[in-house]
Amino acid sequence: MAGKSDFAPIVISYIACSAVALAVMLGLGLPQPWDALAGDVAATFVIFAFSRRYRNSSFYDAYWSVIPPLLALYWIWLNPDTGANTLRVALVTGLVWLWAIRLTANWATFWGGLHHEDWRYPLIRARAGKAELLADFFGIHLFPTFQVFLGYLPIYAVIRYGQGPLGWLDALAFVVTLGAITIELVADLQLHAYIAKKKQPGEFITSGLWAWSRHPNYFGELSFWWGLMLFGLAAAPQYWLWLVPGALAMTGMFVFASIPLMDQRSVERRPAYAEHMRKVSALVPLPPRK
16 A cells, blocks of 8 residues: 555645646636646646656546546636526536545555556557657546546536526436446445455456446446536537537447456456356446356
8 A cells, every 4th residue: 555655746746737737727818618628738747747757657547536526616616607507516516526535535545656557557658669658648648638528528518508407317417427426436345345355366356246247346437427428418408519429438448448458457367257258247237147
């Protein structure tokens, strides 16, 4: 586990990137939400600089959950007189903060420290060869920033354009989003409880939610972004063209990148996992196949 000294550079880097982002958003005078995108990119440059300084791209890991709730507050502060439905804004903001606090706390609790780096990052850099610097910046840092920005555009739609009354789609969005956070929480707790037990070589978790899905934590995370999309559609359905791509991009990342990589690694390390893949759903929790 990480020591207190390990967190100091992380905290400094996120204070610095937040300050730079705010300066860019307020200083450039760009229209909304492009000001937020510019600040987001500037903040990513700061985190990338820390990643290179410490030779650890996992500096970026917490960016996923730290930036969305801060941007939600920024958009609320910037748009006090839009007439947006205050209950919808409160629901979305509260859920985003609940998700962010839980996910960040989970990362901080089980982070291995400055010597620990996500195993996928060295693989990406190694495959890039001489272009490893570009792969590090664009593949590990900047591309996810754009992806997450698309994912939380529905928050902006709720705050800026969500003047209408609550309806059935808001209710569905609330159930999906809160359910997603709950699923992710339960899956992570079950996984960490399993990891804490003594195991035989080659074993892997097959109980709880993990008996019905090989990646229930991914299912919860993905469902969260779909829940935000539903909130955005409930608030401003006329802007569906830029509200839907975020959830679709998240789906593509999990289905075509994250899950195949994790499954391949599990098969290489645990031979029985291939049979487990045949029986158990990759993402959506379903009864195991016989």
